[in-house]
Amino acid sequence: MTERPRRRQARGQQRMVEILDAAARVFARSGYETATTNAIAAEAGVSPGSLYQFFANKEAIAHALADRFVTAMRTAHEEAFAGVDAAALPLPELLDRVIDPIVAFNLANPGFKALFARPDMPEGLAAAARPIQESLFGRVMGIVADRAPALPPEERVRTARVLIQVFQAMIPLITAAPEPERGPLTVELKHVLGRYLDPLTRLPGDDTP
Amino acid sequence: MTERPRRRQARGQQRMVEILDAAARVFARSGYETATTNAIAAEAGVSPGSLYQFFANKEAIAHALADRFVTAMRTAHEEAFAGVDAAALPLPELLDRVIDPIVAFNLANPGFKALFARPDMPEGLAAAARPIQESLFGRVMGIVADRAPALPPEERVRTARVLIQVFQAMIPLITAAPEPERGPLTVELKHVLGRYLDPLTRLPGDDTP
DNA sequence: CGAAAACACGAGCGATCGCTCGTATTTCCC
DNA sequence: GGGAAATACGAGCGATCGCTCGTGTTTTCG
Incomplete structure (x- = not known):
């Protein structure tokens, strides 16, 4: 049922920070509903697939x-x-x-x-x-x-x-x-x-x- | 280019009032983005097609x-x-x-x-x-x-x-x-x-x- | 009455969006 | 070195939503 948490590498933790920074900027621009996950990924310089390696959903x-x-x-x-x-x-x-x-x-x-x-x-x-x-x-x-x-x-x-x-x-x-x-x-x-x-x-x- | 305005019947004007009443309720519940036009139509007791007889878009x-x-x-x-x-x-x-x-x-x-x-x-x-x-x-x-x-x-x-x-x-x-x-x-x-x-x-x- | 316009319906089109999946690459650790 | 885990990619699936369109009904008006 519950997926066990994965062991993050330093690279991964850095990516999570970058994604959250990007999300903050995108949310500030568009608001929560209007902001798209693909836009957050693009702002972070990351593919949509990579984004979902770190966060389960929007x-x-x-x-x-x-x-x-x-x-x-x-x-x-x-x-x-x-x-x-x-x-x-x-x-x-x-x-x-x-x-x-x-x-x-x-x-x-x-x-x-x-x-x-x-x-x-x-x-x-x-x-x-x-x-x-x-x-x-x-x-x-x-x-x-x-x-x-x-x-x-x-x-x-x-x-x-x-x-x-x-x-x-x-x-x-x-x-x-x-x-x-x-x-x-x-x-x-x-x-x-x-x-x-x-x-x-x-x-x-x-x-x- | 510009579509000429249609001559509204009394029934139509009443419908427009009902739709706006319904929209006010739905917007108040869900907010503008989250509210769907089909939900507004349903709240007004009207089909989606009818709604768009009176309003060009959301x-x-x-x-x-x-x-x-x-x-x-x-x-x-x-x-x-x-x-x-x-x-x-x-x-x-x-x-x-x-x-x-x-x-x-x-x-x-x-x-x-x-x-x-x-x-x-x-x-x-x-x-x-x-x-x-x-x-x-x-x-x-x-x-x-x-x-x-x-x-x-x-x-x-x-x-x-x-x-x-x-x-x-x-x-x-x-x-x-x-x-x-x-x-x-x-x-x-x-x-x-x-x-x-x-x-x-x-x-x-x-x-x- | 009869034709035109207004009103009504709801299935479904096209576009968008959150998210997945198959695959390829990099890093960790024994 | 080598296998496992983590990271990375991006095309595209499934669902949703705004909106259309073909069709049928009611009202208006000469």
Whole structure:
């Protein structure tokens, strides 16, 4: 039933990397559905037959690419959230610390959104992305809890959802913008999130500036 | 070269409406690429041959659907922006007046996002949606200009872009949410936009509450 | 009424795409 | 060196899908 995994040579592992690189480019250009496996093979400089020596089918390619992205994303998240004292840091600094690495990740991995932002994403792909989404949700929840401890849990969930949604919405605007516009747009993103979050961090009746 | 348009009977016009209704449902379920014309025909209770009596090809169906949505959207926008004195109205009231009708439109037209939010949208479709996007952009620009006249034009453009992007990002969160969550999420949307916009409406040094 | 146009049907054509298979070459390892 | 496994190739199979076409029915209109 299950085919035993084959022992990859160094050449083969290199090919797999090349194929995934090519797939990322093709998916970014055409989207998942429209991209053809033969086009991925051609982009990688490989025959269709060779491609299927390494990946069982099109979805397996996407899945391997997803795993690679998820790993890179996890690293970016760790960089973004590690050692950040959400309760003590001034809000602007906190936003800088958290947002800049994740924006940088999305700029460095242009295929990422093309693969994961699609509504017709196969279930297997969504499953691969879910742990990283939940991890992100947990971290944002933590920050909200640290900075707005008086907020009821239900509203805390809602706030975290809104923060993540707004953030993810601004990413394509930033990555698609020409270079000189990216900095100001990132500043605007921080304004949106910061001004949304700021009033929640004050207790009722507290009017310190 | 050009085929002359045929004179539609009442029965035919009714069929076209049914086909577009069916297409909206199928597109909403599967997305544009994955949806098959035979599935649309079946959903409409019509043979594939009949479908092509009314629409030249798949893209023509999407285009007609786009036109329908664009018209409905224009109506919703007019309802949202007409007779709103952006300079005089308190910000919360302004947000209520503008946001509620557009949210209602998106709730009433679930196929809309499925057709227009896709990255692989054919160019013809994007062209059909562009006038309405530009109209929306112009209206938001007007509001920003009314409420923050001191803002340099360049920043005004950026602000309008951000407002629209954030708004459109929150729409799927609201429409996908179960009913009891929609109200609170809409309130959050207004908070995000309101708090982002509020500081821009004050001149430097103005600290009225 | 009668002819022309519009409407309706559904089998199947042509093209595309994911994927296979037979074969040839390269690498590993004893 | 030599056999096995891994890598490489590309023509083409099978399935799917957008769309056509031949045929038959209903509506319109003079």
